[in-house]
Amino acid sequence: MDLVDRQIIAALRANGRATYADLGRQVGLSASAVHERVGKLENSGVITGYHAMVDPMAVGLGVTALVGIHPSDTGDEDRIAASLAALPEVESCYAVAGDEAFVVKIRVSTVDDLERSLVRLRRIDGVARTRTTVVLSTRFEGRPNTPGSIADPPPGDSPNRGA
Amino acid sequence: MDLVDRQIIAALRANGRATYADLGRQVGLSASAVHERVGKLENSGVITGYHAMVDPMAVGLGVTALVGIHPSDTGDEDRIAASLAALPEVESCYAVAGDEAFVVKIRVSTVDDLERSLVRLRRIDGVARTRTTVVLSTRFEGRPNTPGSIADPPPGDSPNRGA
DNA sequence: AATGAAAAGTTAAGGAA
DNA sequence: TTCCTTAACTTTTCATT
Numbered sequence: 164m165d166l167v168d169r170q171i172i173a174a175l176r177a178n179g180r181a182t183y184a185d186l187g188r189q190v191g192l193s194a195s196a197v198h199e200r201v202g203k204l205e206n207s208g209v210i211t212g213y214h215a216m217v218d219p220m221a222v223g224l225g226v227t228a229l230v231g232i233h234p235s236d237t238g239d240e241d242r243i244a245a246s247l248a249a250l251p252e253v254e255s256c257y258a259v260a261g262d263e264a265f266v267v268k269i270r271v272s273t274v275d276d277l278e279r280s281l282v283r284l285r286r287i288d289g290v291a292r293t294r295t296t297v298v299l300s301t302r303f304e305g306r307p308n309t310p311g312s313i314a315d316p317p318p319g320d321s322p323n324r325g326a
Numbered sequence: 327m328d329l330v331d332r333q334i335i336a337a338l339r340a341n342g343r344a345t346y347a348d349l350g351r352q353v354g355l356s357a358s359a360v361h362e363r364v365g366k367l368e369n370s371g372v373i374t375g376y377h378a379m380v381d382p383m384a385v386g387l388g389v390t391a392l393v394g395i396h397p398s399d400t401g402d403e404d405r406i407a408a409s410l411a412a413l414p415e416v417e418s419c420y421a422v423a424g425d426e427a428f429v430v431k432i433r434v435s436t437v438d439d440l441e442r443s444l445v446r447l448r449r450i451d452g453v454a455r456t457r458t459t460v461v462l463s464t465r466f467e468g469r470p471n472t473p474g475s476i477a478d479p480p481p482g483d484s485p486n487r488g489a
Numbered sequence: 490a491a492t493g494a495a496a497a498g499t500t501a502a503g504g505a506a
Numbered sequence: 507t508t509c510c511t512t513a514a515c516t517t518t519t520c521a522t523t
Contacts, residue, residue, distance in 0.1 A: 164384075172380055179342045179376035184517060194517070202506050209384040211340035213376060214470060217335055221327070221372040222472055229392075229420070229429060244465045256465040257392070266459060268393060270471060274331075296429060302407045302419040305468065308385055308433060309378060310414075334490055359509050361500065 164211070167192065169309065172210065176307035179213040180295060218306070224270040225276050227298035230284060231263035238289030240264050246287040252280050263294070327372070328354065332475040334363055335373065339470035342376040379468070387433045388438050390461035394426035401452030403427050408465060409450040416444050428455065 170190045172179055183194040183201070190197065204210045219225065234243060240258065247253050248269055255268040267284075271277050277297075284293050331351045337344055346357040346364070351358065367373045382388065387488050397406060403421065410416050411428055418431040430447075440460075447456050 169385075172378065172385065175378035176380060177377070179378045181518095182517060193491055195492085195519075198518070199490085204424070207412040209381055209385075211379045213378050214468070215335065215338035215342045215376050216374045217339060218372055220372055221370075222335065224471070224473070229422070235438070250417070251469075251471050254469050255467040255470055257390070257461045257467075258463045258465060259377055259392070260460040260462055263459075265465070267462075273475070282387070291343075296426075297423040298420045298429075299423055300421045302421060302428070303379070303411060304420075306414075306417050308387070308414050308417055319377060320416070328497060346500090355508095357498075358500070358508055358511085362508085 164204075167319055168200060168204060168209075169257060171197060172204065173307070173309040174183040175210065175213070176309055179215075186270040191210070196229070219301075221273070223272050226271050226272075226274060227301065229296040229298065230267050230269060231259075231260060231294040232267065232284065232290055233292045233294070233298075234266040235249060236292070238264065240289075243289045246289075247284075250280070250283060250315050258299055327367075329404040329475075330348075331363060331367060333374075336368065336470065336472040336475035338364070338373065338376070339472055342378075357400050374473040382464075383435060383488065386435050389434045389437060389465065390434050391440055393432060393444070394422075394424060394457040394459075395428040395430065396448065396454045396456065397427040397452055401427065403452075406450060406452045409452075411441070412445075413446060415439070433485060455463060461473070 167190050169188055174186055174189050181189075186192075186201075187194045192200075200296045201210070219227070221321045232243065232247070234240065243264060244256060244258070247256050250269075252269045252271050254270050255265050257266050258264065261265050269280055269284075270278070271280055277295075281293055281295060284290060284310065330353050334349055337352050339347055344352075346360045349360045349364075355363075362459045364373070382390070395406065395410070397403065406427060407421070408418060410419050410428065412434075415434050416430050417433050420429050420452050421427065432440070432443055434443055440448045440458075444456055444458060446455060
C-alpha cells in the first residue's frame with residue numbers, strides 16, 4: 164500500500180460514489196489503473212464496503228442510545244455478542260475494557276421502542292444489567308479520518324472481524 | 327417518501343456504489359426514474375453522503391476509545407462541541423443526558439496517541455474531566471438498519487434471477 | 490500502468506399514463 | 507406527478523502492449 168492507495172482511500176472515504184475516472188484525475192492515474200488498485204484494496208479487506216449515510220430522523224429512527232452491557236458471572240461474551248447482533252436496532256457493538264463487557268449503540272423510533280429494546284437486551288442470556296445513556300443530539304458522526312502518513316502494509320493480510 | 331424510496335435507501339445503505347441500473351432492477355423502475363428519486367433524496371437531505379468503509383487497522387488506526395466529557399460549571403456546550411470537532415481523531419460526538427455533556431468516539435494509532443489525545447481533550451475550555459472506555463474489539467459497527475424496507479420482488483415483474 | 494475498444498451505465502429531454 | 511423511452515455522452519471493463 165503506497166501513497167496513491169492512501170489517496171484513493173481518502174477520496175473514497177469522502178465520496179464513496181466517486182467514479183474511477185474522477186479518482187484517476189485526483190491521483191494522476193488512468194481510470195483502469197485506479198480500477199485495479201481499488202479491486203485489490205477491496206479483495207484484501209482494506210476497503211470493506213460502501214454505504215449511503217442517511218438522516219436517521221428521515222427514516223424514522225429518532226431515538227439513539229448508548230448502552231453498556233454488564234455480563235453475569237457465567238456470561239460467554241461471544242454468545243452475548245451473537246445475541247446482540249441478532250437485534251436489528253443494535254447498530255454497533257464494541258467489546259470494552261472495564262466493568263462492562265460491551266457498549267452498544269442502538270437506534271429506535273420512540274422512547275417506547277427504547278424501553279422495549281432495553282427489556283430485550285436484559286433478557287439476553289449472560290446479561291446481568293444494562294446502563295443506558297440517551298443521546299440528545301448527534302453533533303457529528305463517522306467523520307472520514309485517514310491519517311496522512313500510515314505505516315507499511317498490514318502483516319500478511321488484513322485481520323478480519325466478522326463481515 | 328414511499329416504499330420504493332425506502333427500498334432504494336436500503337439498497338444504497340447496503341451498497342453505496344450500486345448503479346442506478348442495478349437499483350432500478352431491484353425496485354422495478356427504470357434507471358432514470360431511480361436517478362431522479364435518488365437526486366431528490368440527496369437534495370432533501372435524506373441521503374447525506376456515500377462513504378467507503380475501511381478496516382481501521384489497515385489504515386493505521388488500531389486504537390479506539392469511547393470518552394465521556396464532563397463539563398465544568400461554566401462550560402458552553404456548543405463551544406466544547408466545536409473544539410471537539412477540530413480534533414481529527416474525534417470520529418463521532420454525541421450530546422448525551424446524564425452527568426456527562428458528550429460521549430465521543432476517538433480513533434488513534436497507539437496508546438501513546440490515546441494518552442496525548444486525552445490530554446488535548448482535557449485541555450479544551452469548559453471540559454472538567456474525561457472518562458475513558460478502551461475498546462478491545464469492534465464486534466460490528468454501523469450496520470445498515472432501515473425499517474420498513476422489506477426487500478420483496480417488485481409487483482408485476484417476472485424475470486428474476488435473485489439478488 | 491497505459492492504451493484502446495466494446496459493453497454498460499449515466500443523464501438530460503420529451504412525451505405518456 | 508411520476509415514470510418511460512430515446513439518445514448522446516461518460517464510465518467501466520477488458521485484452522493488449
